Amino acid sequence: MTVDSTHDTVLRDEAVAALVGDSAGIYVDGTFGRGGHSRAILARLSETGRLIGIDRDAEAAVYAARLGEEDARFSFIRAAFSGWGAALAEQGVEAPIDGVLFDLGVSSPQLDQADRGFSFRFDGPLDMRMDQGRGPSAADWLAVAEEEDIRDVLFRLGEERFARRIAAAIVERRRERPFIRTRDLVDCVIGAIPRRDPNKHPATRTFQAIRLFINDELEEITRALEQSLAHLAPGGRLVVISFHSLEDRIVKRFMRDHSTAGKDFFGNPTGPVALKRIGKAIRAGADEVRRNPRARSAIMRVAERAA
Numbered sequence: 091m092t093v094d095s096t097h098d099t100v101l102r103d104e105a106v107a108a109l110v111g112d113s114a115g116i117y118v119d120g121t122f123g124r125g126g127h128s129r130a131i132l133a134r135l136s137e138t139g140r141l142i143g144i145d146r147d148a149e150a151a152v153y154a155a156r157l158g159e160e161d162a163r164f165s166f167i168r169a170a171f172s173g174w175g176a177a178l179a180e181q182g183v184e185a186p187i188d189g190v191l192f193d194l195g196v197s198s199p200q201l202d203q204a205d206r207g208f209s210f211r212f213d214g215p216l217d218m219r220m221d222q223g224r225g226p227s228a229a230d231w232l233a234v235a236e237e238e239d240i241r242d243v244l245f246r247l248g249e250e251r252f253a254r255r256i257a258a259a260i261v262e263r264r265r266e267r268p269f270i271r272t273r274d275l276v277d278c279v280i281g282a283i284p285r286r287d288p289n290k291h292p293a294t295r296t297f298q299a300i301r302l303f304i305n306d307e308l309e310e311i312t313r314a315l316e317q318s319l320a321h322l323a324p325g326g327r328l329v330v331i332s333f334h335s336l337e338d339r340i341v342k343r344f345m346r347d348h349s350t351a352g353k354d355f356f357g358n359p360t361g362p363v364a365l366k367r368i369g370k371a372i373r374a375g376a377d378e379v380r381r382n383p384r385a386r387s388a389i390m391r392v393a394e395r396a397a
């Protein structure tokens with residue numbers, strides 16, 4: 091079963107207010123999804139403002155094409171956001187950017203469509219790739235990965251305390267039958283764990299870990315953040331919305347490290363800082379969480395490129 095789903099944009103107004111300073115500026119929405127943030131950004135821009143959307147998902151590209159037809163200020167690049175600077179240059183956008191937004195993770199349609207294989211709630215092919223044209227699917231990886239690599243992924247990216255048992259059960263099962271469907275993995279995890287947390291589906295952490303691994307999500311974030319230093323104009327804004335602690339830790343450290351000067355032997359700052367942190371981390375308010383439970387774990391951080 092698959093449920094019909096749209097994407098409820100998280101922290102929409104807060105993100106756009108933090109991102110857009112100059113209404114005639116050039117902005118990048120690095121995670122177009124269904125375009126919720128993009129539409130709100132365009133509503134803030136003047137006739138001469140410009141917005142470039144990026145996403146690696148083929149369906150996101152279809153929605154983006156529609157927006158491009160409606161609004162000439164918008165254009166779209168289908169790419170991984172780790173290469174956003176180069177992707178812009180290829181499209182002839184050389185000017186420094188006035189703001190870039192990353193609303194991380196998967197969209198609700200990706201999660202809710204059984205045939206994408208992201209969710210333990212729906213039975214579908216065990217795929218989990220955001221870009222289905224690239225790299226191995228989750229099923230392909232589970233067919234060949236070493237047991238210790240599976241264990242490491244589950245432990246590191248899922249913080250799964252039963253990582254060892256689950257990895258052993260996966261390797262045991264695949265000797266008999268390959269993993270093809272999400273249901274195969276769910277059943278294997280349920281059979282492997284000794285106790286169930288009443289508040290969490292037993293396969294939650296396993297699915298999160300494998301999804302992060304298959305899409306190289308944490309490395310993608312690191313590389314995307316680094317590029318903001320090269321491509322943002324002085325005063326340009328970097329706005330990032332994360333949904334779990336592994337993502338947020340990377341964002342928080344990046345903003346902290348680049349907004350704090352090193353010290354020399356005498357305690358003097360060693361050079362200008364690249365970023366200025368703006369405000370505190372922002373979370374969704376109670377009303378938004380009531381309307382959209384996914385917003386509960388969202389945390390938004392903002393930094394500005396120093397002159």
Ligand SMILES: C[S@@+](CC[C@H](N)C(=O)[O-])C[C@H]1O[C@@H](n2cnc3c(N)ncnc32)[C@H](O)[C@@H]1O
Nearest residue numbers: 099121123124125126127145146147170171310
């Ligand atoms: C949470 S959704 C964004 C939703 C969007 N802000 C909206 O309001 O509709 C995240 C999107 O980012 C895309 N994405 C995630 N990681 C990506 C990456 N490394 N490169 C490009 N797109 C990525 C996903 O395909 C997904 O469509």
